[in-house]
Amino acid sequence: MEIRETHPFDLTPAEAIRLQETLRARVRLAGDIGEVSLVAGADASYVKGEDVIHAVVVALSYPDLTVVERVSAAAVTPFPYIPGLLTFREGPALVEAFRRLQSEPEVIFFDGQGIAHPRGLGIASHMGVLLDRPAVGVAKSLLVGTAAEPAVGxxxxxPILRDGETIGMAVRTRKRVKPVYVSVGHRIDLSQAVDLVLATARGYRLPEPTRQAHLFANEVRRWEGQTTLSSSTK
DNA sequence: GCGACAG
DNA sequence: ATCTTGTCGC
Incomplete structure (x- = not known):
């Protein structure tokens, strides 16, 4: 994918927060996805003590959900994990991975929040704005807000509520299994985002794009995350 | 000041 | 995110 916009990620936490407050104004909470033929999932993985992030993007055809392309990129992160500033840790590697993606997915799933974030700019919204693509946040737990327990089916x-405002949706993708927390990333409305998550969740808690990205990210990490590091370090 | 806190 | 095997339940 062509990425026309980017910005420095090597910032101080205070600067990162200021940037989020600026970028949040550009998030679009609506937009018609239109016909979807390609969906992508993005994720990152890393070795516990290291600062090398392995980011991946997996593209799947829709609605059959066949993996059609997988790309990865490794980058030294300038950030530790700080709740609310995840994008500054995984962003550099993710941007490079997207640059290597040949496919043009109509929508992208990110591992984390969209607007259900302290400043309304979770990783799905942040990356969605930079990529200028419809994006959806699919998180395994909440960062802000509260949600009632969905029925078991x-x-x-x-709804995920925050100050009486609906900022996302807890979605049960499998009977009796903990829900996933969906929030708008960019250029899509909540209803379409939820529908797409349910349409791509087949037999597992996580929707297929996200699940495939998880699997590939781990695969890449121990394939290159040991060979490259230990054999090129000396 | 004391907790909470995506991945 | 990562560290880790078997095990209880649908």
Whole structure:
């Protein structure tokens, strides 16, 4: 993908927060996805004590969900993990991975929040704005807000509320399994985002794009995350 | 000041 | 995110 916009990620936490407050104004909470033929999932993995992030993007055809392309990129991160500033840790590697992606997915799933974030700019919204693509945040837990427990059946939902405002949706993708927390990333509305998550969740808690990205990220990490580091370090 | 806190 | 095997339940 062509990425026309980017910015420095090597900032202080205070500067990063200021940048988020500026970028949040550019997030679009609506937009018609139109016909979807390609969906992508992005994720990152790393070795516990190291500062090398392995980011991946996996593109799947829709609605059959066949993996059609997988790319990865490794980058030294300038940030530790700080709740609310995840994008500054994984962003550099993710941007490079997207640059290597030949496919043009109509929508991208990110591992984390969209607007359900302290400043309304979780990783899905932040990356969505930089890529100028429809993006959806699919998180395994909440960062801000509260949600009632959805009914036990697959497809049940419960709004994620914050100050009486609906900022996302808890979605049960499998019967009796902990829900995933979906929030708008960019250029898509919550309803379409939830529908797409349910349409791509088949037999597992995580929707297929996210699940495939997870699997590939781990694969890449121990394939290159040991060979490259230990054999090129000396 | 004391907790909470995506990945 | 990562560290880790088996095990209980649908």
């Amino acid at each position: 697959r497809g049940s939902t419960a």
